Amino acid sequence: MTVRTAELVVAIVTVLISLAIMWKSTELSIGWVPRKGPGSGAWPFWLATGMLLASIATLVRWFLKATPESRSDEVYISRTAVYVVGISVAALLFLLIATHFVGIYISLVLFLFFYLRFVGRHGWVTTLSLTIGVPVFIFCLFEWALTIPLPKALSEPLFYPIYDLIY
């Protein structure tokens, strides 16, 4: 996909998002409510109208070839970038999905191991020390120091002995 096509696609998406917000805002009053001032929906409604106008302006400028992007025939995301960015996003998606099932700590270990060993191609020492070290650090910081429990899902029972120790 060229940068020119990408700008058109994004501008159309922003038009649709603007319309969706405008439509959603009308669920609440967008007019004047006596003795209460502007209705709850008015502020987002008019902001979204502004977004719509700005998006249309970008569309018009695209047709007029007024923005540098609309004149560019370069590739929007190059092949090498797709690889490194795509694999990072995929790994993050996996991290979040796995967190819902096996909790964040096991997911973190898998995520770090995959990223360091297979994306970064680092040695075993670096990989293993960070794969173990980072989750332990996060645990100490969040569960212990900040007392913010991070999601553990199915892995919760594994942590009972540690809870007994720190609380």
Next chain:
Amino acid sequence: MDSILIALGGGLLEAFQPLNLTMIFIGCVVGLFIGAMPGLGSVNGVAILLPITFLVPPNAAIMFLAAIYYGAMYGGAISSITLGIPGASTAVATVFDGRPLATAGKADQALTAAAIASFIGGTVSVILFTLFAPPLAEFALKFGPAEEFALMVLAFATFIGLGGDDIPKTIFSILIGLVLATIGLDIISGRPRLIFFDITGFMHGVNFLVLAIGIYGIGEMLWTLEQTEGNVIVHNVRMTWRSFLRNLRQIKFYFKATILGSVLGYFVGTLPAAGATPASLMSYGLAKTFSKDPDSFGKGNIAGVAAPESANNAASTGSMLPMITLGIPGSPTTAILLGGMIIWGLRPGPLLFTEHPDFVWGLIGSLYVANFFTVLINLAFIPLFVRVLTMPFTILAPIIFVLCVVGGFAPTQTMHDVWLMLLFGVAGYLLRKLNYPVAPAVLAIVLGPLAEQSFRQSMLSSHGDFMFFFQRPISATCIALAAALVLYPVLRSLRKPVKAEA
């Protein structure tokens, strides 16, 4: 004047509390590191690390974050000089002369000049800050909702007039930030608003940190991963005491440019859209114009390193002035600090000086201390920082990703927000590639709730008459300035139609 000195003394004492002093020290080191790493700047560091500061009281937290902000401005120069790639956008101008100096084997001179200039910039600006802040806050006490709203309009207008980005895209960025801030329960009527697909996660609104970490954490990492595919060449730096003293004496070559850059940087920094990057570029230009030997700039003139470095440090202090006194952040980084203050239960604005003097003066005192710490740490550990720069990015990136995920979870403790953060991160990356500016959106989501409240209060007291904003002198001035800022680029583009076509 006396009252300022007494208050400042109290602030310095506050900054010297053991906990605060430790936090400032750690903040300076972390800031230097973040600034030095290409792809990470003060705004990324502050966004990613803000959730961790829930650990300490607000006073220590703001000092820590301000120290990061400060340290990052110093650190940016390290990679600009030794790698030839700016460590943060604020250090772009430092590359122009820093790189030629490093190639000529004078990296140590350039690094020393950058540190000294940063110190001077920091000192000049923090003194200006101390003098300007109290009177400005007192003046701002008179502001009602109409003035507050007009001031915010003016802040957003600076992005359109001075931001230099595509105007419709800038406007879109501002407005989507404001819209995201309206999601959740309406503060005035208490009714749920914009709950898309009836997802209950939207009921508590979109926390500004979710957007800030998404854009400046995830999005920025993706962006940097794409940019740093190639190998980087690090220039060796050798430093001895004798060479250090010799380098120190060079100060006479750049002292004037540094003072000029400091004052310029401070005032440019107070403008929301301008900040440290344009300030350092302007300072570089100014130093070149006033130099006796303008041709040597770009070929390794030491003043070409000092001028932008003094300006970006001064600008970081400058951007705190409107944040503390008016509740309007002067930069994306201070926007996140402002959001942090709201989380800590403080209402930013002129009342802060009277209601929480220990917080405000402690912050100001910490700036003096941080400035001093950073120059010492910087000079002492330059070789170490240079070593760290050779670390492959694939080690740093996954750690940052992990910090983003847990940091996004911490404020509201829902997975909903973590998913939203990832979405914002990817969307921010894709939009940034098309030159949509992202900073206005972050500023807007922080200011959004305040903007809506002041707008609706103004409308209520004027019975829906928009002329209300023009009848009060201060708000009328702000709106008029805002209109001028918006109209200026529009008129300019109409006068000379699309010349780039050729």
